[in-house]
Amino acid sequence: xxxxxxxxxxxxxxxxxxxxFRLLKKVEKYSLGKDSENLIIEGDNLEALxxxxxxxxxxxxxxxxxxxxxxxxxxxVYNDNxxxxxxxxxxxxxxxxxxxxxHDKWLCMMYPRLKLLRDLLRDDGVIxxxxxxxxxCHLKIIMDEIFGSExxxxxxxxxxxxxxxxxxxxxxIQGEYVVSYSKTQGVSLALEExxxxxxxxxxxxxxxxxxxxxxxxxxxxxxxxxxxxxxTYKIKAPAGKIHERIWAYPENSFKNLLEQKRVYFGKDKxxxxxxxxxxxxxxxxxxxxxxxxxxTNKEGKKEIIDIFGDxxxxxxxxxxxxxxxxxxxxDKDSLVLDSFAGSGTTADAVMQLNKEEEGSNRKFILxxxxxxxxxxxxxxxxxxxxxxxxxxxSYEVLSDPLFNANGTITEEVxxxxxxxxxxxxxxxxxxxxxxxxxxxxxxHNESEYxxxxxxxxxxxxDKSFLKNVKKSKIQKVVYADKNTLxxxxxxxxxxxxxxxxxxxxxY
Ligand SMILES: C[S@@+](CC[C@H](N)C(=O)[O-])C[C@H]1O[C@@H](n2cnc3c(N)ncnc32)[C@H](O)[C@@H]1O
Numbered sequence: 001x002x003x004x005x006x007x008x009x010x011x012x013x014x015x016x017x018x019x020x021f022r023l024l025k026k027v028e029k030y031s032l033g034k035d036s037e038n039l040i041i042e043g044d045n046l047e048a049l050x051x052x053x054x055x056x057x058x059x060x061x062x063x064x065x066x067x068x069x070x071x072x073x074x075x076x077v078y079n080d081n082x083x084x085x086x087x088x089x090x091x092x093x094x095x096x097x098x099x100x101x102x103h104d105k106w107l108c109m110m111y112p113r114l115k116l117l118r119d120l121l122r123d124d125g126v127i128x129x130x131x132x133x134x135x136x137c138h139l140k141i142i143m144d145e146i147f148g149s150e151x152x153x154x155x156x157x158x159x160x161x162x163x164x165x166x167x168x169x170x171x172x173i174q175g176e177y178v179v180s181y182s183k184t185q186g187v188s189l190a191l192e193e194x195x196x197x198x199x200x201x202x203x204x205x206x207x208x209x210x211x212x213x214x215x216x217x218x219x220x221x222x223x224x225x226x227x228x229x230x231x232t233y234k235i236k237a238p239a240g241k242i243h244e245r246i247w248a249y250p251e252n253s254f255k256n257l258l259e260q261k262r263v264y265f266g267k268d269k270x271x272x273x274x275x276x277x278x279x280x281x282x283x284x285x286x287x288x289x290x291x292x293x294x295x296t297n298k299e300g301k302k303e304i305i306d307i308f309g310d311x312x313x314x315x316x317x318x319x320x321x322x323x324x325x326x327x328x329x330x331d332k333d334s335l336v337l338d339s340f341a342g343s344g345t346t347a348d349a350v351m352q353l354n355k356e357e358e359g360s361n362r363k364f365i366l367x368x369x370x371x372x373x374x375x376x377x378x379x380x381x382x383x384x385x386x387x388x389x390x391x392x393x394s395y396e397v398l399s400d401p402l403f404n405a406n407g408t409i410t411e412e413v414x415x416x417x418x419x420x421x422x423x424x425x426x427x428x429x430x431x432x433x434x435x436x437x438x439x440x441x442x443x444h445n446e447s448e449y450x451x452x453x454x455x456x457x458x459x460x461x462d463k464s465f466l467k468n469v470k471k472s473k474i475q476k477v478v479y480a481d482k483n484t485l486x487x488x489x490x491x492x493x494x495x496x497x498x499x500x501x502x503x504x505x506x507y
Contacts, residue, residue: 020401033392054424061334072097191284217274332360341366452480
């Protein structure tokens with residue numbers, strides 16, 4: 001498969017693994033409601049995504065991101081703390097149109113973030129990425145690399161403005177893309193509701209041959225994307241012509257359709273057979289990859305003015321656009337993540353959908369780098385629209401890394417947070433904090449996990465620990481600062497001692 005190379009690639013392909021793990025800290029003052037599962041995180045998404053990993057790995061159903069498009073006018077800064085001299089030179093310089101390495105920098109910025117986003121997705125999760133011509137092709141190639149080309153869903157083309165205006169090459173750029181991938185193969189998007197308009201234009205009125213309602217023919221032949229399979233046999237049309245192709249159904253199923261009078265051979269009764277679908281039995285229609293009929297950027301700007309009374313944010317997306325993606329990819333209680341939050345349109349879309357669909361309780365996680373934006377626009381928007389939509393959120397900031405510069409555990413790490421982290425590094429699954437019963441953290445695949453931590457004096461694995469466990473072969477992994485039990489005792493109890501901090505894995 002073709003791959004893309006650029007300056008700095010080899011230094012950043014595994015950078016996601018080197019990013020220090022930081023803790024999230026709630027700021028009550030900026031939060032709304034108690035114990036909300038919705039999060040607005042202020043900080044760089046590279047570190048914020050990493051901080052989410054131990055708690056949300058494999059749990060996000062829909063990711064929408066709207067990163068800098070790298071137009072040369074946005075003045076975004078590349079300052080990820082990559083441990084390589086060449087890349088360090090790039091630090092804290094604005095990426096402008098005449099910067100010859102601007103594509104390299106953009107790719108270095110995106111690559112580790114996309115890897116973390118992929119880890120956070122559920123197996124049946126879907127990611128949508130807004131992008132324009134500046135980076136679309138580069139993005140497509142690195143997405144093929146990170147997500148796998150077999151998981152590509154579509155390049156949606158969104159008509160972002162209706163007006164015609166020419167650029168320097170006399171082209172009117174009215175569209176941009178939404179690139180979308182699933183985490184694994186076999187994931188499909190939801191069907192869209194059939195509108196009256198769609199039924200009017202796409203379905204024929206009842207006829208003598210198909211009298212049960214409005215109907216339309218759909219191909220019986222196998223379409224692209226089939227990897228093997230398909231059925232080859234001959235079908236004779238009523239007017240005599242023989243058709244032999246690869247059909248989507250086995251011969252028996254075809255005969256059933258024929259008996260039920262559900263096959264259309266065209267007006268001359270000699271055409272390639274097609275299956276007849278009535279509007280009342282159709283569950284919906286597939287989304288088109290051409291989104292030319294939904295709200296544009298203009299509506300996005302108007303929404304901001306309606307909320308704040310002022311044009312506070314330059315590039316907001318319209319709520320309808322993000323709602324469409326959420327509807328195509330989530331269930332009623334799914335988790336939606338946006339790590340380039342801007343004005344918080346994604347949270348607005350999630351809350352509006354929850355209000356519109358009875359019994360739905362989708363949750364959102366938003367990340368915004370700029371403090372000013374996060375406090376005064378992202379969370380303020382959510383606060384304002386929450387009045388009508390029963391919203392709530394917890395405002396979080398990133399605190400110190402779990403391990404400080406000497407490699408020891410930061411003082412402020414609570415027992416439960418550390419326990420979750422250890423459980424995650426051991427099992428790669430998340431732990432419900434309610435299951436933690438100090439010193440036992442939890443169980444997984446016939447192993448038990450323990451953490452001796454935050455003791456008044458020393459975190460010791462000693463005789464007193466044995467009260468908690470039975471002598472058995474079940475493996476017990478115990479994290480503590482020191483061990484005073486003999487090798488014999490450890491063996492008898494099936495205990496594996498792991499010393500803090502040296503044997504705590506860095507994710
Ligand atoms: C194009 S805007 C997103 C607009 C958003 N979709 C909306 O509808 O308002 C991109 C946002 O991502 C933020 N951003 C850029 N780099 C970031 C990073 N490394 N971490 C988190 N946010 C970042 C920018 O501050 C900006 O607000």
